[in-house]
Amino acid sequence: MSRGSSLTVALAxxxxxxxxxxxxxSLFLPPMLFPLMNFMAxxxxxxxxxxxxxxxxxxxxxxxxxxxxxxxxxxxxxVFTGFGIARDFELxxxxxxxxxxxxxxxxxxxxxxxxxxxxxxVAVMLTIVALIAHMQxxxxxxxxxxxxxxxxxxxxxxxLWACGVAMRFRSVQAGPLMQTPIFTLLFLSPVYVPxxxxxxxxxxxxxLNPITYILTSGRGFISGDPIxxxxxxxxxxxxxxxxxxxxxxxxxxxxxxx
Amino acid sequence: xxxxxxxVGLIAWRSVxxxxxxxxxxxxxxxxxxxxxAINSNxxxxxxxxxxxxxxxxxxxxxxxxxxxxxxxxxxxxxTDLARDIDTGFLNRLAxxxxxxxxxxxxxxxxxxxxxxxQALVYLGVGLALGVHFAxxxxxxxxxxxxxxxxxxxxxxxxxxxxxxxxxxxxVQSQFPILFFFIIISSMNLPRNLIEADWFRTAATLNPVSYxxxxxxxxxxxxxxxxxxxxxxxxxxxxxxxxxxLAALELRKRMART
Numbered sequence: 001m002s003r004g005s006s007l008t009v010a011l012a013x014x015x016x017x018x019x020x021x022x023x024x025x026s027l028f029l030p031p032m033l034f035p036l037m038n039f040m041a042x043x044x045x046x047x048x049x050x051x052x053x054x055x056x057x058x059x060x061x062x063x064x065x066x067x068x069x070x071x072x073x074x075x076x077x078x079v080f081t082g083f084g085i086a087r088d089f090e091l092x093x094x095x096x097x098x099x100x101x102x103x104x105x106x107x108x109x110x111x112x113x114x115x116x117x118x119x120x121x122v123a124v125m126l127t128i129v130a131l132i133a134h135m136q137x138x139x140x141x142x143x144x145x146x147x148x149x150x151x152x153x154x155x156x157x158x159x160l161w162a163c164g165v166a167m168r169f170r171s172v173q174a175g176p177l178m179q180t181p182i183f184t185l186l187f188l189s190p191v192y193v194p195x196x197x198x199x200x201x202x203x204x205x206x207x208l209n210p211i212t213y214i215l216t217s218g219r220g221f222i223s224g225d226p227i228x229x230x231x232x233x234x235x236x237x238x239x240x241x242x243x244x245x246x247x248x249x250x251x252x253x254x255x256x257x258x
Numbered sequence: 259x260x261x262x263x264x265x266v267g268l269i270a271w272r273s274v275x276x277x278x279x280x281x282x283x284x285x286x287x288x289x290x291x292x293x294x295x296a297i298n299s300n301x302x303x304x305x306x307x308x309x310x311x312x313x314x315x316x317x318x319x320x321x322x323x324x325x326x327x328x329x330x331x332x333x334x335x336x337x338t339d340l341a342r343d344i345d346t347g348f349l350n351r352l353a354x355x356x357x358x359x360x361x362x363x364x365x366x367x368x369x370x371x372x373x374x375x376x377q378a379l380v381y382l383g384v385g386l387a388l389g390v391h392f393a394x395x396x397x398x399x400x401x402x403x404x405x406x407x408x409x410x411x412x413x414x415x416x417x418x419x420x421x422x423x424x425x426x427x428x429x430v431q432s433q434f435p436i437l438f439f440f441i442i443i444s445s446m447n448l449p450r451n452l453i454e455a456d457w458f459r460t461a462a463t464l465n466p467v468s469y470x471x472x473x474x475x476x477x478x479x480x481x482x483x484x485x486x487x488x489x490x491x492x493x494x495x496x497x498x499x500x501x502x503x504l505a506a507l508e509l510r511k512r513m514a515r516t
Contacts, residue, residue, distance in 0.1 A: 030435050038441070044453075044455040045442075045447055047456040049305055049308075052305065119332075176467075184293070184297075187298075192302050198303075200300055
């Protein structure tokens, strides 16, 4: 491994990001609290929705909502790392990083690994809380691996989107542009009830939304009744691949300022 | 007396102009609650099929949420602006003038209420455009706007108190998840009697935000419910008084004339 390889750059950047994260609780506490609050609000406050005629999910409302909140935390874990990238540009660190790195794609991968580390802490905490809240888990080990694998891909996808925006705008002021599309895409899926219980325009939109199939597949994994697995992974990989290109093109744009 | 009113007017007008000059401060509070209203009123429409649900229109049930969330945004704006005044030394310069502390507080609150009024009228217009029917009639719409303003004043006063306590815009913004938590743990998504989880129902019952939402909601879906209105106005006025008293204590420390 040469000193300037992509991997060296990625690992060095990951180490820096993780150190910053661990030294600043204010950076990782809000992203950890938000999913927990959502989980409490959705799983606790809306559990009566399982009595709606036609609600046929087998695993109970807590696990139904756990999957959504897990995927939401994964996507936003990536977005929050994107804020850090934008801040690095504002403070001039990213410019120095671009000058110092021989293989600049390592910068994107470094932020990606840091995002995964950051989200993994949230995922562990969320899972523990869900289990304490008596979440029913019908899936076996392979199913759960599938669920968390989907969430990992969603985390990387969220990061790549935010990274592409941060590299283009190079300012924290682009934060709403990182968050809003992700938020909208997530909430235009069957968040509270299964797809067939949605009515009106939101049903039509949800049917076209790739997150719907990732979410439905994740819920299938946790209830031990996997569905649309191939479609969900194909969509997740396609989103991830497309946004990797978006992030790398953003990097090229950022390189022009160096 | 007229001098004091003049002070209040000047500070309020300054607060309004500062808000209007920042498009992000205007656009986000207007669009975000409407976006959530559009998504949740469709995504949660199935809840109207639950036995005992008080209306068959979820958008009517959910509309008050927009007013409450808008008030939270107004609080954040008011708090952040005041914190910037502390940060930049403007408040210290004010301390050298004959301006009374109450003039500053009430003026700042007036700015937040002006923002809440504009937002309330927009949310109301959107609600009417979406076919929301007011069971309390035209007089009910007037009372709803007054209650929304009182709720806006309560949240605005909280934002002002946090600003005076911390003196940092970043600190005010970081309180957003905590304040939003009060909205989440309320009866915003379901009536309290339909909340299944005991701990959530208890938390929603102890949460003053539930009564603010229920007061607003009663005018839309019930008509004239004196108890709901008394509780809604009561908790909002209590919130204004309590937060303003705390803010006045903090202001006395900050505006100590040396």
